[in-house]
Amino acid sequence: MSRYSRHIVLDEIGQAGQDKISAAKVLVIGAGGLGCPVLQYLVAAGIGKIGVVDYDTVDESNLQRQVLYNTASIGQKKVIAAKERLQQLNPTITIETYPEKLVSENVIEIFKDYDIIVDGTDNFSTRYLINDAAIILDKPLVYGAIFKFEGQVTVFNYKGGPSYRCLFPTPPQKGSVPNCSEIGVLGVLPGIIGTMQANEVLKIILGIGTPLSGKLYCFNTLTNQSMTIGINREEPTIAMVKQRGLNFENIEETTFCSNNAFEIGIESIISEDDIQFIDVRGLSEMPRIEREDILEIPLPQLTKRLELISRKKKIIIFCKSGIRSAQAVAILKEQNITNCWSLKDGVSAFTKALSKTT
Amino acid sequence: MSRYSRHIVLDEIGQAGQDKISAAKVLVIGAGGLGCPVLQYLVAAGIGKIGVVDYDTVDESNLQRQVLYNTASIGQKKVIAAKERLQQLNPTITIETYPEKLVSENVIEIFKDYDIIVDGTDNFSTRYLINDAAIILDKPLVYGAIFKFEGQVTVFNYKGGPSYRCLFPTPPQKGSVPNCSEIGVLGVLPGIIGTMQANEVLKIILGIGTPLSGKLYCFNTLTNQSMTIGINREEPTIAMVKQRGLNFENIEETTFCSNNAFEIGIESIISEDDIQFIDVRGLSEMPRIEREDILEIPLPQLTKRLELISRKKKIIIFCKSGIRSAQAVAILKEQNITNCWSLKDGVSAFTKALSKTT
Amino acid sequence: MHIEIKYFGMLAEVTGCSSEILELSVTPVSGLKEFLFKKHPGLQQKDFRIAQNQELVSEETMLTGQEIAILPPFAGG
Amino acid sequence: MHIEIKYFGMLAEVTGCSSEILELSVTPVSGLKEFLFKKHPGLQQKDFRIAQNQELVSEETMLTGQEIAILPPFAGG
Known part of the structure; x- marks a missing residue:
């Protein structure tokens, strides 16, 4: 078939390889900066069935890098505009669209029809x-991510390789990592990273070369320097995901996606036992509260005093207003002390509650 | 302006940087595998004026990697189909098309309107x-090239940096380096290399980061390994190009593009003086020809006997049929002995001519 | 010993440099982190992983004086 | 001395390997080329440039025993 002759003529691909491409089913989540180049090259290559998940519509500010769309597509659902353009490029393949937000309730149903x-x-x-869904369904996951002028590519969950949680066990707290819409991005960066993702997909399908499993490829567009970082599979992390399923959303996502990440009101804890309070104010800040269950560790000393902090109790941190205690929560999370919370309204909430109960 | 807000919000670009992009004029030669991604991302970025040179039409086999085109574009001029698609992506910029072959007669006229x-x-x-035209007009040249699963990117002629001839002084002989149409190419490879070229264009326009001047970036899609090779500017090479202008076509291109690269008939040399003949046959091959202007160097010894070969005379090499002499020409060219030729019909042409003149 | 520290993504903005050479006695990764938190307090609010000679390491790994990369998670797509 | 030779593009097809370790006495680049032409005669018909430790070198450069890259021109676009 003439459309794929430039692949078929290669010894490493051949008709057998092109047949594998035609038989493959690939799901692309996000039809934005990365999704556009991924989709273009996978569709051109002739992947038999391609799914696209995105609930967003085309915005004018997308057109600086999301090269599948027309100016006339502004306001249209991305998956609809993308499918129209992509079928013009290659009408011989099947493109399935999912104009919905990917959530724990639909992810398994959508994923199960695809190989990669x-x-x-x-x-x-x-x-x-x-x-987590890729781990549960045991499907390879081709990961790409970008920040301003830098990008990352790797393959997760491939033939016993590591997963994203082996790199970063838990999501960062909200606001600590901004996204492209907030901070801007060099338009061509997702083009470079997305084409590299498409390359990984094709290597996995064809069984040629070395997919980036266990290797995080980092590229800087300003310097053209790349670094490839080895990542090991953390079996306990994988086992934890398999065991708990997709319920992590309740304990991780909803908190870091809310405006008051890891913040907790005094009313929801005052009656609990097994709580360790930490006062992270300076030692001279008033009023002091004297209780056996309060540790006094000023914020700058926190990382040096980790051994004082129980990993079994629920940790409630407070300061004057809630700002330093939020920072303290972030620091402890980084030390894998995950059951810790910042007290809303700080020391004043504490004193108010104490005055009520005594 | 909302279209470019993701660039403007970046400190490294800002409104001033976006204004530079809008004022820039970039010429893209070739609207094929590399040209498609280069054009997409430069158009999306808002380059003020973009020229596209290509005299080819869209073929079905292009669609495996040339993602600007529709299946319905087959048979259409590439520059026409490309412009139509690109103006839909960004109608605010000017796109100039040149549906012609770039030759020494039009290259200066076309180049002079562009910055890069x-x-x-x-x-x-x-x-x-x-x-050579970029050297003569002193314009930076963003180079990309691909072979099967590997690609190269660099920036030539940028602020006193090297040119392509500082890397490879003369074109290879025909047939020694096949192109994509003959040998096939991984479809996503030009996507990776082309987006990297677009990145270099933007860095040059914006004056940010480090353009790949004097550095040849080599990337292998199968291994994800890259290597960056330092290239030095060769002043004599640059000076030679400036001095002789674009006439190289007569001495290089037309010969290496003909079927008989560097082959010469006995009739066009027999009356010339200052010729050094080289017989590259084995010493036992008959008939031998005894003349003072003939060196006898069997082909396998050629590279070890370079000191015997004059760099001032015209070198005519012969063997029995013309095959080994063509190889000898290639070997000498590599040693920068450029005025050398393979004798058509080999030793028999020689003896025939000798019998006529004596 | 000399170690070269490379900061990726937003961490280069937090520290104000994309790489720096530090003079450090032999220490586990946790010691390096303490050192970095003092030098660049903004790092305390950031998530990151540390790689030594292009391999991710744990808190206990002893640094042997070569290339260190500090990697934050990237959100963008 | 040991040198690692990396072959790019079609040269990997000519030599049948993308890299190999050679045992070689100290030699200028021209000596390496002679050695390679004997080992891989197909290279004689190919254009290429040689880089040592990621810098292009001339025929006279002495090899100091590290990474050598053999680079052919690429035509494709």
Whole structure:
């Protein structure tokens, strides 16, 4: 078939390889900066069935990098505009669209029809959901992510390789990692990273070359320097995901996606036992509260005093207003002390509650 | 302006940077595998004026990697189909089309309207023409080239940096380097290399980061390994190009593009003086010809006996049929002995001519 | 010993440099982190992983004086 | 001394390998080329440039025993 002759003539691909491409089913999540180049090259290559998940519509500011769309597509559902353009490029393949948000309720149903998953999303909650679903269904996941002028590519969950959680066990707290819409991005960067993702998909399908499993490829467009970082599979992490399923959303996503990440009101804890309070104010800040269950560790000393902090109790941190305690929560999370919370309204909430109960 | 807000919000670009992009004029030569991604991302970025040179029409086998085109574009001029698609993506910029072959007669006229030249061609004769014209007009040249699963990117002629001839002084002999149409190419490879070329164009326009001047970036899609090779500017080479202009076509291109590269008939040399003949046959092959102007160097010894070969005379090499002499020409060219030729019909042409003149 | 630290993504903005050479006595990764938190307090609010000679390491790994990369998660797509 | 030779593009097809370790006495680049032409006669018909430790070198450069790359021109676009 003349359309694929430039693949078929290669010894490494041949008709047998092109047949594998035609038989493959690939799901691309996100039809944005990364999704557009991924989709273009997978469709051109002749992947038999391609799914596209995106609930967003085309915005004018997308057109600086999302090269599948027309100016006339502004306001249209991305998956609809993408499918129209892609079928013009290659009408011989099947393109399935999912104009919906990927959530724990639909992810399994959508994933199960595909062999390979491509992550082109722009937020952590979806990235962790995709990762965990890929582990549960045991499907390879081709990951790409970008920040301003830098990008990352790797293949997760491939033939016993590591997953995203082996790199970053839990999602970062909200606001600590901004996304493209907030901070901007060099338009051609997702083009470079997305084409590299499409390349990984094709290598996996064809069984040629070395897919980037266990290797995080990092590229800087300003310097053209790349670094490839080895990642090991963390068996306990994988086992944890398999065991708990997709319920992580309740304990991770909803908190870091809310406006008050890891913040907790005094009313929901005052009656609990097994709580360790930490006062992270300076030692001279008033009023002091004297209780046996309060540790006094000023914020700058926190990382040096980790051994004082119980890993079994629920940790409630407070300061004056809630700002330093939120920072303290972030620091402890990084130390894998995950059951910790920032007290809403700080020390004043504490004193108010104490005055009520005594 | 909302279209470019993701660029403007970046400190490294800002409104001032986006204004530079809008004022820039970039010429892309070749609207094929490399040209398609280069054009997409430069148009999306809002380059003020973009020229596209290509005299080819869309073929079905292009659609495996040339993602600007529709199946319905088959048979259409590439520049026409490309412009239509690109203006839909960004109607605010000017796109100029040149549906013609780039030759020494039109290259200066076309180049002079642009600030930066992008090489996305698929043959050496055009690559050397582009290189020499860029030197003569002193314009930066963003080079990309591909072979099967590997690609190269660099920036030539940028702020006193090297040119393509500092890397490869003369075009290879025909047939020694096949092109994509003959040997096939992984479809996504030109996507990776072309987006990297677009990135270099943007860095040059914006004055940010480090353009790949004097550095040849080599990338292998199968291994994801890259290597960056330093290239030095060869002043004599640059000076030679400036001095002789674009006439190289007569001495290089037309010969390496003909079927009989560097082959010469006995009739056109027999009356010349200052010729050094070389017999590259084995010493036992008959008939031997005894003349003072004939060196006898069997082909396998040629590279070890280079000191015997005059660099001032015209070198005519012969063997029995012309095959070994063509190889000898290639070997000498590599040693920068450029004025050397393979004798058509070999030793028999020689003896025939001798019998006539004596 | 000399170690070269490379900061990726937003961490280069937090520290104000994309790489720096540090003079450090032999220490586990946790010691490096303490050192970095003092030098660049903004790092305390950031998630990151540390790689030594292009391999991710754990808190206990001893640094042997070569290339260190500090990698934040990237959200964008 | 040991040198690692990496072959790019079609040269990997000519030599049948993308890299190989050679045992070689100290030699200028021209000596390496002679050695390679004997080992891989197909290279004689190919154009290429040689880089040592990621820098292009001339025929006279002495090899100091590290990474050598053999680079052919690429035509494709």
